[in-house]
Amino acid sequence: MTTAEERWGEVDRYVGGLLAPEDDALRAALEASHAAGLPTIQITATQGMLLHLIARMIGARTILEIGTLGGYSTIWMARALPPGGRLVSLELNPKHAEVARANVARAGLDPVVEIRVGPALDTLRTLAAEKRGPFDLVFVDADKETIPEYLERALALTRTGSVIVVDNVVRDGKVLDASGADPSVRGVRRGFELLAANPRVAATVVQTVGAKGYDGFAIARVTADA
Numbered sequence: 001m002t003t004a005e006e007r008w009g010e011v012d013r014y015v016g017g018l019l020a021p022e023d024d025a026l027r028a029a030l031e032a033s034h035a036a037g038l039p040t041i042q043i044t045a046t047q048g049m050l051l052h053l054i055a056r057m058i059g060a061r062t063i064l065e066i067g068t069l070g071g072y073s074t075i076w077m078a079r080a081l082p083p084g085g086r087l088v089s090l091e092l093n094p095k096h097a098e099v100a101r102a103n104v105a106r107a108g109l110d111p112v113v114e115i116r117v118g119p120a121l122d123t124l125r126t127l128a129a130e131k132r133g134p135f136d137l138v139f140v141d142a143d144k145e146t147i148p149e150y151l152e153r154a155l156a157l158t159r160t161g162s163v164i165v166v167d168n169v170v171r172d173g174k175v176l177d178a179s180g181a182d183p184s185v186r187g188v189r190r191g192f193e194l195l196a197a198n199p200r201v202a203a204t205v206v207q208t209v210g211a212k213g214y215d216g217f218a219i220a221r222v223t224a225d226a
């Protein structure tokens with residue numbers, strides 16, 4: 001007997017093996033992350049390919065990532081950039097950043113990827129002060145409590161046509177809990193409310209199942225300049 005969840009994982013590995021196969025650099029990134037004791041919470045290969053395709057579909061030349069971990073999602077997205085493209089990834093944990101830098105270098109993406117260590121809210125302020133951006137694609141995947149603030153700052157660093165993707169917004173359906181007890185769920189729900197109320201974005205949520213269980217992405221298009 002296979003459970004539904006086992007089947008989600010099997011299908012993910014089946015289609016991922018065909019359409020989103022991991023090469024040596026991606027496999028090595030996962031191995032090095034595991035060896036360094038990083039949590040195994042990175043996106044799946046099929047999700048990495050989705051982010052890669054979104055970046056290609058919009059012709060992204062600049063990408064901002066909030067939450068690097070070992071750089072697995074970073075590598076998938078950075079590979080979508082044209083020559084001269086840039087990806088900036090923000091990470092709080094210096095050890096995660098160190099592992100990610102090595103993984104990114106091994107993938108040959110050193111010249112493309114800049115990993116900035118510190119609380120992402122601070123770095124986002126710095127990026128704005130440095131007049132960085134606008135970013136064509138933003139991937140929000142750090143602590144979930146702060147999603148509303150990340151969205152506000154991401155919106156300040158984007159332009160008409162930019163796309164913002166937020167990971168982990170369904171959380172096994174826990175997103176339905178309106179009690180406010182779970183800080184991550186509260187962050188996700190406030191993020192949705194912010195997207196709903198902001199005239200500068202059109203957004204939806206795609207629920208996902210796969211090797212990482214049941215979760216989802218919020219996907220937003222920026223419809224007016226900051």
Ligand code: SAH
Nearest residue numbers: 042043067069072073091092119120142143
């Ligand atoms: N995007 C990665 C997974 C990120 S996991 C991938 O799919 O491959 C979430 C990461 O966000 C962790 O590495 C965690 O250390 C980092 N993080 C948590 N709080 C943060 C903060 N306030 N600022 C920046 N990064 C943070």
Ligand code: DHB
Nearest residue numbers: 041042043141142167168
């Ligand atoms: C967690 C964070 C993530 O970004 C994710 O994709 C899965 C789990 C976590 O903090 O548990």
Ligand code: MG
Nearest residue numbers: 041141167168
């Ligand atoms: Mg995530």
